[in-house]
Amino acid sequence: MTCKPQLMSKFLSGLTIALGGGAGFVAINLYKGNEKFYNSFVMPVLHATFDGESAHRLAINMAKYSLLPDFYSKMKDYKNLKSSLWTLEFNHPIGLAAGFDKDGEAVPGLSKLGFSFIEVGSVTPNPQSGNEKPRVFRLKNDEAIINRYGFNSAGHEAVRENLTKSLSNLKPTVVGLNLGKNKASVDSVDDYVAGLEAFGNSKFIDYFVINISSPNTPGLRNIQLKNHLEPFLDKILQTKAKLKITKPLLLKISPDLSEKEKEDIAELVIKSRPNGLKIDGLVVTNTTVSRPDLKSPEASETGGLSGQPLKNLSTQMIRDMHFLTKGSIPIIGAGGVSDGKDAYEKLRAGASLIQLYTALTYRGPSLVSTIVDELSHLISEDGFSSIEEIIGIDAEKATK
Numbered sequence: 576m577t578c579k580p581q582l583m584s585k586f587l588s589g590l591t592i593a594l595g596g597g598a599g600f601v602a603i604n605l606y607k608g609n610e611k612f613y614n615s616f617v618m619p620v621l622h623a624t625f626d627g628e629s630a631h632r633l634a635i636n637m638a639k640y641s642l643l644p645d646f647y648s649k650m651k652d653y654k655n656l657k658s659s660l661w662t663l664e665f666n667h668p669i670g671l672a673a674g675f676d677k678d679g680e681a682v683p684g685l686s687k688l689g690f691s692f693i694e695v696g697s698v699t700p701n702p703q704s705g706n707e708k709p710r711v712f713r714l715k716n717d718e719a720i721i722n723r724y725g726f727n728s729a730g731h732e733a734v735r736e737n738l739t740k741s742l743s744n745l746k747p748t749v750v751g752l753n754l755g756k757n758k759a760s761v762d763s764v765d766d767y768v769a770g771l772e773a774f775g776n777s778k779f780i781d782y783f784v785i786n787i788s789s790p791n792t793p794g795l796r797n798i799q800l801k802n803h804l805e806p807f808l809d810k811i812l813q814t815k816a817k818l819k820i821t822k823p824l825l826l827k828i829s830p831d832l833s834e835k836e837k838e839d840i841a842e843l844v845i846k847s848r849p850n851g852l853k854i855d856g857l858v859v860t861n862t863t864v865s866r867p868d869l870k871s872p873e874a875s876e877t878g879g880l881s882g883q884p885l886k887n888l889s890t891q892m893i894r895d896m897h898f899l900t901k902g903s904i905p906i907i908g909a910g911g912v913s914d915g916k917d918a919y920e921k922l923r924a925g926a927s928l929i930q931l932y933t934a935l936t937y938r939g940p941s942l943v944s945t946i947v948d949e950l951s952h953l954i955s956e957d958g959f960s961s962i963e964e965i966i967g968i969d970a971e972k973a974t975k
């Protein structure tokens with residue numbers, strides 16, 4: 576994809592007009608990341624000027640050309656938020672969820688917002704354009720999004736080039752890669768195998784996610800069902816072993832699974848296989864096709880719902896999967912996190928790390944540093960000295 580400078584200039588003139596002139600004032604505050612300025616002016620103007628997809632593209636271009644404000648270097652060093660997982664070190668548990676930087680164009684710029692890890696993707700083997708526009712809808716009254724992008728992806732080769740270009744000099748953060756499948760593929764598992772072959776030994780990727788839970792690719796979510804999932808996971812894990820990939824491999828699941836489906840998945844991910852082959856973690860959850868009590872007119876759009884209305888559903892799923900897997904594999908929790916309390920709840924439910932996406936589009940670039948600060952305070956106020964002490968304590972309580 577190419578950069579569209581006209582997007583940026585349209586945005587800047589909108590903002591300058593909204594503020595009654597003073598382009599210099601606007602530019603300085605944008606660059607410095609003045610939190611109040613972003614929340615009171617930038618985000619409302621962004622939403623008024625652009626539809627969801629154009630605003631997303633603008634944000635990616637700003638990150639790509641290092642135009643986003645630097646919150647990372649201003650963040651404190653929070654000792655009680657540090658953790659190590661697999662063989663990776665995390666400064667705090669807040670990461671960027673898949674779907675924001677689909678093509679791996681903007682990791683260094685996005686890491687300036689303070690994320691401790693960034694998940695690139697979903698990436699498909701061949702380039703594909705995804706569904707017709709419009710395909711992203713803001714549900715303002717619900718602080719939510721419905722998207723039906725349908726895996727628009729530049730494809731493995733272009734994403735590999737993007738990552739090499741942007742990360743060769745400096746890899747500023749932990750990077751995950753979320754693998755998807757082409758709409759036209761006949762045998763889905765081959766697309767994930769191709770993903771592991773293309774990126775398995777890339778020095779830019781620290782962990783992999785097998786995404787079988789996006790609602791916008793026909794048939795994809797059926798792979799989560801036991802009779803499909805068992806041979807699917809066997810093949811993926813055999814490929815991982817054959818390619819000698821030692822990096823963690825996670826499975827991303829949907830919030831719309833039945834109790835029985837959750838039990839089956841838990842059983843299959845912790846099942847012992849020959850040579851110790853296993854899934855290393857779960858990402859819980861993707862977007863939902865359910866429509867829990869929404870107030871916005873866009874609620875009837877087809878697609879996956881994310882943000883506030885997904886929050887409790889995904890926290891409950893985290894609790895369930897932590898319990899069903901007996902806390903034996905790490906969970907990355909995602910769904911409606913927009914403040915420190917939301918993140919704290921998900922950690923207590925059983926997540927070891929947290930991801931967010933939708934809240935960033937409503938609350939702006941200072942969000943990560945705010946959440947991290949709030950989370951650190953909540954943990955110490957409750958008398959804990961590290962996040963490791965709180966992971967899953969509510970899931971365990973709920974079962975006693």
Ligand SMILES: Cc1cc2nc3c(=O)[nH]c(=O)nc-3n(C[C@H](O)[C@H](O)[C@H](O)COP(=O)(O)O)c2cc1C
Pocket residue numbers: 672673674675677696697711720722724726753786789827860861862881882883885909910911912930931932933934
């Ligand atoms: C516009 C949009 C696009 C997304 N694209 C992907 C994707 O390509 N792959 C994926 O695994 N998840 C994707 N997601 C789901 C997010 O990664 C995340 O699981 C979900 O949105 C819940 O988090 P949130 O409520 O903080 O947004 C997407 C979400 C949104 C809003």
